[in-house]
Amino acid sequence: MEIIQPRLPKGMRDIxxxxxxxxQHALRIVEETFAEFGFEPLVTPAVExxxxxxxxxxxxxxxxIFFVQHPGGKEDLALRYDLSVPLSRVVAQYPELPKPFxxxxxxxxxxxxxxxxxRYREFYQCDADIVGTASMLADAExxxxxxxxxxxxxxxQFATLINNRKLLTGIGQYSGVPDxxxxxxxxxxxxxxxxxxxxxxxxxxxxxxxxxxxxxxxxLIWPADGRPASLESLRAELGxxxxxxxxxxxxxxxxxxxxxxxxxxxxxxFDLAMVRGLDYYTGPIYETVVEEPRIGSITGGGRFDGxxxxxxxxxxxxxxxxxxxxxxLDILAERPTFSARETLVEVLVTxxxxxxxxxxxxxxxxxxxxxxxxxxxxETDPLGTQIRYALKKGIPMLVILxxxxxxxxxxxxxxxxxxxxxxxxxxxxxxxxxxxxxxxxDT
Amino acid sequence: MEIIQPRLPKGMRDIxxxxxxxxQHALRIVEETFAEFGFEPLVTPAVExxxxxxxxxxxxxxxxIFFVQHPGGKEDLALRYDLSVPLSRVVAQYPELPKPFxxxxxxxxxxxxxxxxxRYREFYQCDADIVGTASMLADAExxxxxxxxxxxxxxxQFATLINNRKLLTGIGQYSGVPDxxxxxxxxxxxxxxxxxxxxxxxxxxxxxxxxxxxxxxxxLIWPADGRPASLESLRAELGxxxxxxxxxxxxxxxxxxxxxxxxxxxxxxFDLAMVRGLDYYTGPIYETVVEEPRIGSITGGGRFDGxxxxxxxxxxxxxxxxxxxxxxLDILAERPTFSARETLVEVLVTxxxxxxxxxxxxxxxxxxxxxxxxxxxxETDPLGTQIRYALKKGIPMLVILxxxxxxxxxxxxxxxxxxxxxxxxxxxxxxxxxxxxxxxxDT
Numbered sequence: 001m002e003i004i005q006p007r008l009p010k011g012m013r014d015i016x017x018x019x020x021x022x023x024q025h026a027l028r029i030v031e032e033t034f035a036e037f038g039f040e041p042l043v044t045p046a047v048e049x050x051x052x053x054x055x056x057x058x059x060x061x062x063x064x065i066f067f068v069q070h071p072g073g074k075e076d077l078a079l080r081y082d083l084s085v086p087l088s089r090v091v092a093q094y095p096e097l098p099k100p101f102x103x104x105x106x107x108x109x110x111x112x113x114x115x116x117x118x119r120y121r122e123f124y125q126c127d128a129d130i131v132g133t134a135s136m137l138a139d140a141e142x143x144x145x146x147x148x149x150x151x152x153x154x155x156x157q158f159a160t161l162i163n164n165r166k167l168l169t170g171i172g173q174y175s176g177v178p179d180x181x182x183x184x185x186x187x188x189x190x191x192x193x194x195x196x197x198x199x200x201x202x203x204x205x206x207x208x209x210x211x212x213x214x215x216x217x218x219x220l221i222w223p224a225d226g227r228p229a230s231l232e233s234l235r236a237e238l239g240x241x242x243x244x245x246x247x248x249x250x251x252x253x254x255x256x257x258x259x260x261x262x263x264x265x266x267x268x269x270f271d272l273a274m275v276r277g278l279d280y281y282t283g284p285i286y287e288t289v290v291e292e293p294r295i296g297s298i299t300g301g302g303r304f305d306g307x308x309x310x311x312x313x314x315x316x317x318x319x320x321x322x323x324x325x326x327x328x329l330d331i332l333a334e335r336p337t338f339s340a341r342e343t344l345v346e347v348l349v350t351x352x353x354x355x356x357x358x359x360x361x362x363x364x365x366x367x368x369x370x371x372x373x374x375x376x377x378x379e380t381d382p383l384g385t386q387i388r389y390a391l392k393k394g395i396p397m398l399v400i401l402x403x404x405x406x407x408x409x410x411x412x413x414x415x416x417x418x419x420x421x422x423x424x425x426x427x428x429x430x431x432x433x434x435x436x437x438x439x440x441x442d443t
Numbered sequence: 444m445e446i447i448q449p450r451l452p453k454g455m456r457d458i459x460x461x462x463x464x465x466x467q468h469a470l471r472i473v474e475e476t477f478a479e480f481g482f483e484p485l486v487t488p489a490v491e492x493x494x495x496x497x498x499x500x501x502x503x504x505x506x507x508i509f510f511v512q513h514p515g516g517k518e519d520l521a522l523r524y525d526l527s528v529p530l531s532r533v534v535a536q537y538p539e540l541p542k543p544f545x546x547x548x549x550x551x552x553x554x555x556x557x558x559x560x561x562r563y564r565e566f567y568q569c570d571a572d573i574v575g576t577a578s579m580l581a582d583a584e585x586x587x588x589x590x591x592x593x594x595x596x597x598x599x600q601f602a603t604l605i606n607n608r609k610l611l612t613g614i615g616q617y618s619g620v621p622d623x624x625x626x627x628x629x630x631x632x633x634x635x636x637x638x639x640x641x642x643x644x645x646x647x648x649x650x651x652x653x654x655x656x657x658x659x660x661x662x663l664i665w666p667a668d669g670r671p672a673s674l675e676s677l678r679a680e681l682g683x684x685x686x687x688x689x690x691x692x693x694x695x696x697x698x699x700x701x702x703x704x705x706x707x708x709x710x711x712x713f714d715l716a717m718v719r720g721l722d723y724y725t726g727p728i729y730e731t732v733v734e735e736p737r738i739g740s741i742t743g744g745g746r747f748d749g750x751x752x753x754x755x756x757x758x759x760x761x762x763x764x765x766x767x768x769x770x771x772l773d774i775l776a777e778r779p780t781f782s783a784r785e786t787l788v789e790v791l792v793t794x795x796x797x798x799x800x801x802x803x804x805x806x807x808x809x810x811x812x813x814x815x816x817x818x819x820x821x822e823t824d825p826l827g828t829q830i831r832y833a834l835k836k837g838i839p840m841l842v843i844l845x846x847x848x849x850x851x852x853x854x855x856x857x858x859x860x861x862x863x864x865x866x867x868x869x870x871x872x873x874x875x876x877x878x879x880x881x882x883x884x885d886t
Contacts, residue, residue: 004494006536006754009518012490014533017483017546024484036811038788038818040460041467045565046489046522046551047455047509051447063514066490068522070509070555077452079489079511090457093449098836100821103460108489112513122488135821137800144808260804262812311449345481357580361703365587368479375481378543378578393541 011113011121018342023329026153027106030126030323033149034104037141039128042103044086046110050076056085056310058183058279064111066121079110083127084280084304084320091131091318092311099132099316106325118330129320131308136250139284139303140257142321146288146299147263149323153332157292161271164251165281165302167234170244171272174237175217181208186275189221197222221272229272247283254284280304286321290331298324298331342394346373346437350386352402360401363411363429367399370430372437390416396440397433454556454564464784466772469596470549473569473766476592477547480584482571485546487529489553493519499528499753501626501722507554509564522553526570527723527747527763534574534761535754542575542759549768561773572763574751579693582727582746583700585764589731589742590706592766596775600735604714607694608724608745610677613687614715617680618660624651629718632664640665664715672715690726697727723747729764733774741767741774785837789816789880793829795845802844806854806872810842813873815880833859839883840876 008014015023047068054062061081068077080086083105091101106126113119128145130138143160150158172182184207192200197218204214220229220237231248238244251270258268276285285302289295301321309315349364351357360376367374375395377386383400390398400412411429414421415436424432451457458466490511497505504524511520523529526548534544549569556562571588573581586603593601615625627650635643640661647657663672663680674691681687694713701711719728728745732738744764752758792807794800803819810817818838820829826843833841843855854872857864858879867875 001753003752003756004754006495006532007492008488008536009490009492009520012488014488014536015486016533016537016540017485020484020486032814035787035816036814038816040787041463042460043458043463045451045455045457047452047553047565049450049452052449066511066513066520068509068511071506073555075452077509089449090459093451093457094459097459098832102818110490112516122490133821137804137819137821140804141819148811257801257804260801260808262805262808309446310444311447313446344478344483358700358703361580361583361700362705365703365705368591371475371479373478373481375545376580376584378576378580389541 009121011115011119013120013122017344021342021344022332024344026325026329026332027126029152030149030325031104031106033145033152034126034128037102037128037145037148039102039104042087042090042105043107044080044083044090044105046079046108047077048080048086048089050078052089052311053078053081053085056280056307057081058277061111061278064113066110066112081111082109083107083125083322084129084307087127087129087131087320088304088307088318089311091308091316092314095312095314100138101131102129103131104128118327120326123326126323126325127320128323129318131318132316134305134317136253136284137257139250139254139286139319140261142301142319143254143258143268143286144261144263146286146321146323147261147267150288150298153328154335155290155331158267158288158290158298160268160286160288160299161274162251162254162268162284162286163271163274163276164247164284166243166250166283167238167247167272168275170238170241170247171217171220173241173243174220175209175213177209177213177217183279184208185217186277189273189275190277192222192273228270231270234272250284276300276302280307282306284319293331295331296327298327300324344373345375345393345395346397347375347433348386348390348393348395348398349374349376350383350398350400351377351380352383352400354380356401356403356406359406363399363401363426367430367433370434372430372433387414387416396437399429399433452564454558454562456563456565460787461785464787465775467787469768469772469775470569472595473592473768474547474549476588476595477569477571480545480571480588480591482545482547485530485533485548486550487523487526487533487548489522489551490520491523491529491532493521495532495754496521496524496528499723499750500524501720504554504721507556509553509555524554525552526550526568526765527572527750530570530572530574530763531747531750531761532754534751534759535757538755538757543581544574545572546574547571561769563769566769569766569768570763571766572761574761575759577748577760579696579727580700582693582697582729582762583704585744585762586697586701586711586729587704587706589729589744589764589766590704590710593731593741596771597778598733601710601731601733601741603711603729603731603742604717605694605697605711605727605729606714606717606719607690607727609686609726610681610690610694610715611718613681613684613690614660614663616684616686617663618652618656620652620656620660626722627651628660629720632716632718633720635665635716671713674713677715693727719743719745723750725749727762736774738774739770741770743767787816788818788836788838789840790818790876791829791833791836791838791841792817792819793826793841793843794820794823795826795843797823799844799846799849802849806842806844806869810873810876813877815873815876830857830859840879842872842876 066079108122108124188203235248281302282305283303287297288299303319305317351360364374398414409426410423413424509522551565631646678691724745725748726746730740731742746762748760794803807817841857852869853866856867
């Protein structure tokens with residue numbers, strides 16, 4: 001029979017057990033924090049009807065959608081591109097869901113981006129959203145959620161940048177930019193880090209703004225004195241424009257809640273130049289950047305009050321965030337503390353000789369019952385080979401049940417990290433192993 | 444803007460938060476037991492190259508594969524159909540993985556089956572497999588794993604039926620069935636429950652067996668005296684055929700290990716008529732049926748020593764099982780004990796009046812820090828409305844922080860199930876809530 005070369009599609013990857021140690025640790029922190037914040041899990045299918053996805057993200061994004069079909073199938077299907085559009089469909093489809101609807105979803109999404117280091121065509125998103133309230137308390141909770149998760153993951157220097165699409169639209173009005181040109185405006189502002197002020201000015205001209213509009217806009221966002229625009233100064237300049245005023249009011253209310261939610265002052269700030277890429281945001285927007293080491297955004301979100309309305313006459317305000325877990329994991333993997341463990345298996349149960357197999361099986365069943373993660377050595381190899389296997393795989397503890405131990409009612413326990421071996425009474429061995437493993441984790 | 448009707452592709456579904464309470468509970472038991480048995484997590488992409496999947500499952504199964512493409516993409520892609528073929532690809536692709544390779548994977552697979560009640564085109568499989576050992580200890584561990592998971596899920600009357608493809612092939616040889624006809628033989632035997640002996644005999648004749656072969660075969664599998672064939676009687680009849688003898692030896696060794704692994708005698712038995720559907724099995728096969736209430740199989744697996752060899756010259760023996768979590772959940776959902784909770788949220792934090800919002804926020808942050816799952820009530824509604832919301836959503840506990848409580852350094856705690864309210868000192872409120880919630884779960 002012909003051998004098929006084992007390989008992956010372009011831009012896809014496997015996540016092997018050794019990489020899963022850190023990944024599972026981080027995802028559990030994310031999921032537990034979601035739950036503490038009152039979010040509940042939702043599962044939607046990977047495959048959606050194409051019409052649900054198309055027309056929501058903006059033209060460039062949509063080119064990246066994967067389509068799905070099966071022989072004889074009559075539906076136009078696609079793999080989900082994010083978790084916000086499926087959420088909006090769900091809210092529209094089940095009007096009976098209690099509001100506010102607070103859901104989290106940790107799941108892969110698919111985008112046919114040009115493959116590059118650290119970027120995959122299937123990647124996981126961790127989303128938490130609140131649908132059915134326009135309260136700024138909801139937006140404040142989302143920012144507190146991000147803060148709590150990043151702190152628990154061990155991040156020190158990071159900041160959530162906060163802005164508001166209403167304020168940005170107001171600035172557009174103030175500068176004479178028609179609403180239809182706003183996406184181009186956002187795109188241009190977004191390039192400041194890369195192109196600098198001069199580059200952004202050029203982009204804005206190319207987006208069709210006249211020189212006066214470009215001047216007014218850039219003077220507001222990047223004032224000549226180098227000090228970032230404050231909400232107070234913006235209120236003085238733009239307060240006469242209803243939409244700008246609404247955006248400023250929302251921001252002040254939102255920022256006012258954060259101290260009571262325990263978010264440290266150094267970890268958030270208003271940033272008029274932060275715009276977010278996607279088309280569907282309508283109010284507050286937020287994006288978290290790690291400041292040391294300096295890397296791009298690791299979470300992003302905002303209010304998307306219009307999205308449910310794309311699927312139902314009954315619209316609902318909504319806000320939420322995506323935690324960019326893949327980039328976060330890349331950062332965590334660089335830390336020495338996390339790379340220590342190679343396996344989640346805690347105990348290797350050796351087999352002394354073929355006639356003692358069933359004794360080892362009984363011992364192993366007991367250890368597992370007490371919650372220890374045990375692997376059995378299957379072959380009838382010398383003990384030295386079995387020990388080398390445990391060392392190679394990084395299993396920290398090993399138990400031996402030979403004729404001497406059996407007759408003494410004991411088990412030999414070898415700690416492969418401390419390189420020590422002790423005989424322990426059979427009845428106490430599970431407790432002994434747990435204690436040593438706890439100790440090893442603490443240090 | 445045109446409203447798109449919110450709907451799902453044929454045969455797909457959403458799993459809403461209320462359904463997730465039970466689902467998460469069950470999946471955690473499965474995952475924890477996998478880990479205790481020394482299995483480690485593996486993630487593979489949903490999308491594989493088509494050539495990896497095609498030619499592995501048998502013709503009828505392959506018609507159900509979903510294909511994937513993106514505009515401009517040059518690869519033939521497909522959604523995975525099971526988790527065993529991706530595992531085999533992984534083992535061939537990363538020869539450096541330590542053997543035996545024990546991995547679990549809990550993930551959706553896609554099959555374009557005709558939609559029917561309780562059957563979905565995207566459904567989750569829970570697989571545990573051991574690659575790189577031919578030892579019957581591995582097969583015994585898989586059966587013990589299934590036993591432990593089902594017991595922990597609360598199943599009482601179930602049995603894992605155990606057979607061996609080598610023995611079945613030997614029976615084919617004994618009856619004069621050429622190897623190429625074996626898949627047809629399995630298919631015919633598999634229909635006994637539905638068609639009865641007469642029907643199976645007819646099927647076997649249609650598969651090309653002559654009358655003598657059919658007689659010999661049926662007399663072995665369904666003896667005239669109604670007593671199922673024993674391994675001893677089969678050894679007497681078939682012991683001269685090397686493959687049959689090997690199958691019988693394997694079965695006896697495997698069955699011999701199960702008591703030491705704690706598997707109760709009532710929960711497994713040899714069953715010569717259990718054949719399994721898929722083509723790729725090579726040795727022991729197993730399938731668990733629930734006997735009360737009488738429903739079909741809820742787990743299935745076996746040895747597939749040839750599958751890695753489809754992707755590499757270096758082949759590895761392998762064995763494992765799929766836990767049919769969707770069917771298991773259908774059964775668990777019928778039990779009254781599990782349908783009790785409607786939400787995972789434990790505490791609703793009410794807001795007494797707009798000027799006391801920040802006090803409620805501080806209280807909530809403290810409760811969350813101590814691990815309680817809290818939701819905040821966002822709107823400035825009367826307390827009665829807030830309480831009705833908690834009742835409607837099924838949140839068990841509610842806290843109130845009004846001016847009286849604030850000045851007394853207390854919090855009012857309302858237990859919505861016990862219909863009681865108590866004032867608790869602020870410093871003790873998290874502990875008080877946890878204790879009451881634990882109590883409620885126990886009863």
